[in-house]
Amino acid sequence: xxxxxxxxxxxxxxxxxxxxxxxxxxxxxxxxxxxxxxxxxxxxxxxxxxxxxxxxxxxxxxxxxxxxxxxxxxxxxxxxxxxxxxxxxxxxxxxxxxxxxxxxxxxxxxxxxxxxxxxxxxxxxxxxxxxxxxxxxxxxxxxxxxxxxxxxxxxxxxxxxxxxxxxxxxxxxxxxxxxxxxxxxxxxxxxxxxxxxxxxxxxxxxxxxxxxxxxxxxxxxxxxxxxxxxxxxxxxxxxxxxxxxxxxxxxxxxxxxxxxxxxxxxxxxxxxxxxxxxxxxxxxxxxxxxxxxxxxxxxxxxxxxxxxxxxxxxxxxxxxxxxxxxxxxxxxxxxxxxxxxxxxxxxxxxxxxxxxxxxxxxxxxxxxxxxxxxxxxxxxxxxxxxxxxxxxxxxxxxxxxxxxxxxxxxxxxxxxxxxxxxxxxxxxxxxxxxxxxxxxxxxxxxxxxxxxxxxxxxxxxxxxxxxxxxxxxxxxxxxxxxxxxxxxxxxxxxxxxxxxxxxxxxxxxxxxxxxxxxxxxxxxxxxxxxxxxxxxxxxxxxxxxxxxxxxxxxx
Numbered sequence: 102x103x104x105x106x107x108x109x110x111x112x113x114x115x116x117x118x119x120x121x122x123x124x125x126x127x128x129x130x131x132x133x134x135x136x137x138x139x140x141x142x143x144x145x146x147x148x149x150x151x152x153x154x155x156x157x158x159x160x161x162x163x164x165x166x167x168x169x170x171x172x173x174x175x176x177x178x179x180x181x182x183x184x185x186x187x188x189x190x191x192x193x194x195x196x197x198x199x200x201x202x203x204x205x206x207x208x209x210x211x212x213x214x215x216x217x218x219x220x221x222x223x224x225x226x227x228x229x230x231x232x233x234x235x236x237x238x239x240x241x242x243x244x245x246x247x248x249x250x251x252x253x254x255x256x257x258x259x260x261x262x263x264x265x266x267x268x269x270x271x272x273x274x275x276x277x278x279x280x281x282x283x284x285x286x287x288x289x290x291x292x293x294x295x296x297x298x299x300x301x302x303x304x305x306x307x308x309x310x311x312x313x314x315x316x317x318x319x320x321x322x323x324x325x326x327x328x329x330x331x332x333x334x335x336x337x338x339x340x341x342x343x344x345x346x347x348x349x350x351x352x353x354x355x356x357x358x359x360x361x362x363x364x365x366x367x368x369x370x371x372x373x374x375x376x377x378x379x380x381x382x383x384x385x386x387x388x389x390x391x392x393x394x395x396x397x398x399x400x401x402x403x404x405x406x407x408x409x410x411x412x413x414x415x416x417x418x419x420x421x422x423x424x425x426x427x428x429x430x431x432x433x434x435x436x437x438x439x440x441x442x443x444x445x446x447x448x449x450x451x452x453x454x455x456x457x458x459x460x461x462x463x464x465x466x467x468x469x470x471x472x473x474x475x476x477x478x479x480x481x482x483x484x485x486x487x488x489x490x491x492x493x494x495x496x497x498x499x500x501x502x503x504x505x506x507x508x509x510x511x512x513x514x515x516x517x518x519x520x521x522x523x524x525x526x527x528x529x530x531x532x533x534x535x536x537x538x539x540x541x542x543x544x545x546x547x548x549x550x551x552x553x554x555x556x557x558x559x560x561x562x563x564x565x566x567x568x569x570x571x572x573x574x575x576x577x578x579x580x581x582x583x584x585x586x587x588x589x590x591x592x593x594x595x596x597x598x599x600x601x602x603x604x605x606x607x608x609x610x611x612x613x614x615x616x617x618x619x620x621x622x623x624x625x626x627x628x629x630x631x632x633x634x635x636x637x638x639x640x641x642x643x644x645x646x647x648x649x650x651x652x653x654x655x656x
Contacts, residue, residue: 131271173205546574
């Protein structure tokens with residue numbers, strides 16, 4: 102049974118519908134009949150009253166002209182034969198003041214007399230009907246001259262009493278008709294409910310015992326017999342379907358058992374395959390880590406070689422200068438020992454010494470600067486710790502380590518960054534990103550290009566450091582762009598490319614620095630890589646001011 106509205110029996114519904122139709126139909130019919138009958142009787146009574154008022158006015162002409170109020174009173178008393186009459190009055194119009202004055206009247210015993218003003222009497226020329234009375238006036242005139250008004254008031258008690266009597270009769274008729282309809286309905290519902298009860302009993306037995314072999318008997322009523330035959334056909338189909346279902350369930354149980362055996366075998370094989378796959382993944386992750394470390398060490402080795410090459414020039418000049426000074430000092434000492442030292446020779450030695458010391462100082466400072474920059478970059482690349490640093494000076498140090506690569510070409514690197522921008526972040530990750538991007542541009546972007554330009558623009562907005570890296574090189578096709586951040590993807594395998602440069606850039610930006618990057622590129626249009634790096638320590642991070650310092654490093 103559903104959980105919606107409560108169900109009703111056919112017996113109760115049939116009785117309720119028949120009784121409702123019977124009583125409502127009779128009530129509406131009798132109500133309409135009583136209404137029109139009452140309106141007709143009231144209209145007839147009103148017409149009689151209007152006629153009586155006219156006659157009373159005609160009879161009052163002579164009494165007013167002759168000024169005989171007593172005679173008029175007797176004439177009005179004669180109207181008492183009308184049982185519904187309550188009051189009859191005659192008013193005379195004063196020809197000088199044009200005011201209506203009481204002339205004669207009759208009021209039935211037990212009824213209070215009425216008093217009227219001039220305007221009220223004139224207004225009653227149209228009948229005034231209330232629930233209990235009807236009032237009317239009629240003009241009294243003689244030869245076209247208005248003499249006064251005749252006033253009549255009748256009671257509606259008799260008409261109302263007749264209305265109530267008719268209503269009582271109507272209710273009695275409705276009651277008798279309802280009882281008669283109820284008896285007929287009870288007889289009909291027995292004829293209808295007995296076969297329905299038979300079908301209900303059959304359905305309950307099927308539901309209780311699950312005996313689908315039961316069948317409904319032939320019923321007298323055609324519609325219910327159709328329902329019984331349809332129920333029998335449904336039971337037959339259900340019985341056949343249950344037999345097929347039992348056979349299918351038996352086959353399914355056998356199939357399930359077979360599948361369970363196969364699943365057990367496959368599960369065991371899958372566990373072995375998963376174990377081998379996990380071992381392979383561990384080896385792959387280990388190999389990938391080794392490759393990343395190898396790439397990092399390779400970059401560091403290239404940096405060491407470049408720094409060593411850069412140190413060779415100032416240190417070579419220093420050794421050459423010191424050797425020259427040592428030779429000049431030996432000659433000076435020989436001249437001094439043999440008394441051959443002259444003032445001019447001493448001045449030449451001092452001038453040569455001053456120039457030599459200047460050369461030594463410049464080259465040693467240059468060597469120290471190279472070593473200090475290499476130390477900072479190397480330490481940063483080997484460490485993932487946060488530290489506070491000036492961004493512009495840091496980028497200069499990173500680019501200084503790349504100078505051996507840059508000096509072999511005519512390419513230009515332009516840095517746009519505020520000189521006083523200071524942040525707290527991981528400088529090692531940032532230096533690796535810049536080194537990989539510059540080397541990628543030199544190796545791939547500027548291939549077959551004699552002079553290219555790289556622009557590194559750094560700004561800070563609230564808690565983010567934005568680094569935009571651009572070059573005007575060969576750019577990338579959409580196919581290359583879609584795979585450029587994939588590990589081991591390279592377009593220069595024949596020249597020894599590892600395919601890890603841009604993958605390392607993406608890993609450092611997203612995983613180590615927790616930032617995001619956007620790449621824009623078209624063939625022969627260069628690249629534009631935008632990196633947004635979050636900065637957690639807002640107290641030490643100083644935003645850039647309006648003025649920017651542009652530094653050009655030429656190869």
